[in-house]
Amino acid sequence: LKKYTDMVSKGEDFPLSKFGSRHSAASEAVGYGKSLMLFHMARRAVGDEDFLAALSLFDRENRFTRAAFADIATAFTDETGGDWGPFVEEWVARKGAPELKIHEARVEEGAPGEAPWRVMVHLRQIQEEEPFPITVPVAVTLEGREDPIWVEAGSCGRDCVVEVPCPARPVRVDVDPVFDVMRRLDALEVPPALSTVFGAEDPLFVLPAAASNEEMALWRQLATDWARPADPRCLLDSVIEALPDTPAWVLGWGNRFGAEIAGRVAEQGVAVETEKVQLVGDTLSPSDHSLVLVARAKGNPAAALGWVAAAPAEAVPGLGRKLPHYTRYSYLAFRGSEPENVAKGMWQPLRSPMVRNLTDGEMPALV
Numbered sequence: 001l002k003k004y005t006d007m008v009s010k011g012e013d014f015p016l017s018k019f020g021s022r023h024s025a026a027s028e029a030v031g032y033g034k035s036l037m038l039f040h041m042a043r044r045a046v047g048d049e050d051f052l053a054a055l056s057l058f059d060r061e062n063r064f065t066r067a068a069f070a071d072i073a074t075a076f077t078d079e080t081g082g083d084w085g086p087f088v089e090e091w092v093a094r095k096g097a098p099e100l101k102i103h104e105a106r107v108e109e110g111a112p113g114e115a116p117w118r119v120m121v122h123l124r125q126i127q128e129e130e131p132f133p134i135t136v137p138v139a140v141t142l143e144g145r146e147d148p149i150w151v152e153a154g155s156c157g158r159d160c161v162v163e164v165p166c167p168a169r170p171v172r173v174d175v176d177p178v179f180d181v182m183r184r185l186d187a188l189e190v191p192p193a194l195s196t197v198f199g200a201e202d203p204l205f206v207l208p209a210a211a212s213n214e215e216m217a218l219w220r221q222l223a224t225d226w227a228r229p230a231d232p233r234c235l236l237d238s239v240i241e242a243l244p245d246t247p248a249w250v251l252g253w254g255n256r257f258g259a260e261i262a263g264r265v266a267e268q269g270v271a272v273e274t275e276k277v278q279l280v281g282d283t284l285s286p287s288d289h290s291l292v293l294v295a296r297a298k299g300n301p302a303a304a305l306g307w308v309a310a311a312p313a314e315a316v317p318g319l320g321r322k323l324p325h326y327t328r329y330s331y332l333a334f335r336g337s338e339p340e341n342v343a344k345g346m347w348q349p350l351r352s353p354m355v356r357n358l359t360d361g362e363m364p365a366l367v
Helices: 002-007 026-047 050-063 071-079 085-093 193-200 212-227 258-264 313-325
Strands: 100-109 117-125 134-142 149-156 159-166 169-174 204-207 235-237 248-251 269-270 276-279 283-284 289-297 300-307 331-335 340-345 354-355
Touching: 002 026, 002 193, 026 071, 026 085, 026 134, 026 149, 085 100, 100 159, 100 169, 117 134, 117 169, 117 331, 134 159, 134 193, 134 204, 159 169, 169 276, 169 300, 193 289, 193 300, 212 235, 258 269, 258 289, 258 300, 276 289, 276 331, 289 313, 300 354
Parallel strands: 204 235, 204 248, 248 300
Antiparallel strands: 100 117, 117 159, 134 149, 134 169, 149 159, 169 354, 269 276, 276 283, 289 300, 289 331, 331 340
């Protein structure tokens, strides 16, 4: 979902029915990612046993022939009941995906009994296109209870209201917390990653003015390779006063804006010092390691900036080749001139708009 959100702009989107093969990050996100989510939503709707039975039926009836998504819909209809044609048609013939938001979430104290509380959650699809057929999982965390209550907001159109009876005081509500629904994600739902920068149009490349001629040439070549087929937009760190609120690559250990990128992710367990780098539990030496950090733009949470620092400088060409294959990650570390990956991971999302605190106090964690 993050790759689809980051890589598929409206101009690059197309219906799943038009997918033939992967030729770009956007086509991969539609052809692989969207079809994966179509099957995942179908599996959640019917359960594992019926899902496998329907696919087995599809195999038996279509083996050694050319088949289409419509044949998958027929197999699900015949095996599980109900008409699966409209659901599959919507997700295959249309481009785009829903954008979901919590329009309202409120707690109502009801009459005494088994469920003296209830939570009302009003969901809305906010994309310009017509609504998509979705079933949305909702989790409500209760005071004093270890396990949350899970419900399904079914047949959601443009607006959908789900009512959750609660035997104890509700303290937190999460909408689609484990990302079961094919949709465009809000920027704050998931952490920024390399895909956020690679998927952006015309990012700025901020070059380190203090670099040697040899290192500068390597960074310029990386910028050229990553910007193709366009020309890279490059500026020295010495000629700009502040980082932009638009996508950018900050290049080099000696870049004067590197420390600012590190500071923006300090709450994730990152600290960059002259002699060492603390990276989410790992301690690295900047003298013989390459580092990649991704942080949000200050005034635009949908945009991100990536700091790519290389030691030795000979690692730059290898980073240029390898990083486009590590797009899901928020941070990476490499060793040597090859370079060899030694650490990778994603930041923890901290302020998701798909989560609501239903108390006046500190919000408990979702277990």
